[in-house]
Amino acid sequence: NAGVTQTPKFRILKIGQSMTLQCTQDMNHNYMYWYRQDPGMGLKLIYYSVGAGITDKGEVPNGYNVSRSTTEDFPLRLELAAPSQTSVYFCASKKGPTHSPLHFGNGTRLTVT
Amino acid sequence: EDKVVQSPLSLVVHEGDTVTLNCSYEVTNFRSLLWYKQEKKAPTFLFMLTSSGIEKKSGRLSSILDKKELFSILNITATQTGDSAVYLCAVQGNTPLVFGKGTRLSVIA
Numbered sequence: 001n002a003g004v005t006q007t008p009k010f011r012i013l014k015i016g017q018s019m020t021l022q023c024t025q026d027m028n029h030n031y032m033y034w035y036r037q038d039p040g041m042g043l044k045l046i047y048y049s050v051g052a053g054i055t056d057k058g059e060v061p062n063g064y065n066v067s068r069s070t071t072e073d074f075p076l077r078l079e080l081a082a083p084s085q086t087s088v089y090f091c092a093s094k095k096g097p098t099h100s101p102l103h104f105g106n107g108t109r110l111t112v113t
Numbered sequence: 114e115d116k117v118v119q120s121p122l123s124l125v126v127h128e129g130d131t132v133t134l135n136c137s138y139e140v141t142n143f144r145s146l147l148w149y150k151q152e153k154k155a156p157t158f159l160f161m162l163t164s165s166g167i168e169k170k171s172g173r174l175s176s177i178l179d180k181k182e183l184f185s186i187l188n189i190t191a192t193q194t195g196d197s198a199v200y201l202c203a204v205q206g207n208t209p210l211v212f213g214k215g216t217r218l219s220v221i222a
Contacts (some may be wrong), residue, residue: 007184035179040122042201042214043156058209090155098144098205099163 002026006091006105013081013112019077021108023091031094033102034058034066036087039064043090047076050097081112115140117213119202121160125219134216136202137184143190146178146185147199156201159187192220 007022025032030051035043045058049068063085065077074093077103088109092102116139126132138146145163149156160169162185163177169176173192178185189196201214 035212040214042117043203043212045209045211048209099161101147101158101161102210103155103158106154 004087004091004093004103004110008108009106010109011111013078013110015081015083015112017081018077019081019110021078021089021110022092023076023105024072024073025074025091025093025103026072027093027095027103028071028097029093029103030071031097032068034064034074034076035090035092036060036091038087038109040101046076046089056063078110082097083112086110086112114202115208115211117202117211118180119200119213119216122132122214123136123217123219125221126192128192128194128220128222129219131166131188131190132192132202132218134202134218135184136154136186136213138202138204139183140204140206140211141209143180144205147178147203147205148185149203151201151215152197159200189204189218192218194220194222196220208220 004025033048034046035055041112044060049055077090090107092104120135148159160176165180173190176187197220200216203210203212
């Protein structure tokens with residue numbers, strides 16, 4: 001079972017470049033999330049989606065965009081990358097709104113220099 | 114604003130010790146509290162707690178929730194070097210899961 005798959009695993013960007021972090025899940029989960037994790041800071045929610053065509057901002061959405069055209073895919077777009085976006089990004093999904101745990105991808109380590 | 118506070122932030126113990134990790138929270142319309150273990154990559158799910166006083170147990174790990182005092186503890190008995198990881202606590206209320214900063218546990222032989 002693939003679960004939640006993120007690509008790429010690593011990426012180095014120059015300031016001002018753009019990129020898309022890919023996330024796909026094969027569990028038919030409606031709920032999908034993007035978190036970023038900075039050293040010693042836990043996980044902070046960037047964007048989430050409760051189903052295809054529906055997205056909403058989390059705690060730290062500035063500098064990011066998302067789309068959810070299918071149940072399986074939830075890409076995260078970085079426009080005009082900044083050093084403050086250097087982080088590890090995790091995509092996660094779950095089956096329902098409550099009483100179901102998040103399933104995480106293995107993360108994308110992004111460095112902006 | 115929903116908040117999760119974990120303590121201690123880091124902990125070093127010897128193999129065989131028992132450890133207790135703490136998680137306190139403030140959340141609107143509490144639904145569940147979850148514990149995750151994170152080694153080098155993605156967090157992996159340990160427990161979900163929804164009711165006070167009912168212990169969840171898996172091998173040497175156990176956890177309990179106190180909804181009146183708004184906290185949970187995660188116990189690990191007879192620690193092993195493989196238990197070294199960051200342990201994350203998260204709560205679910207009206208908003209998506211809110212995570213604490215984690216407790217970094219180091220178990221030395």
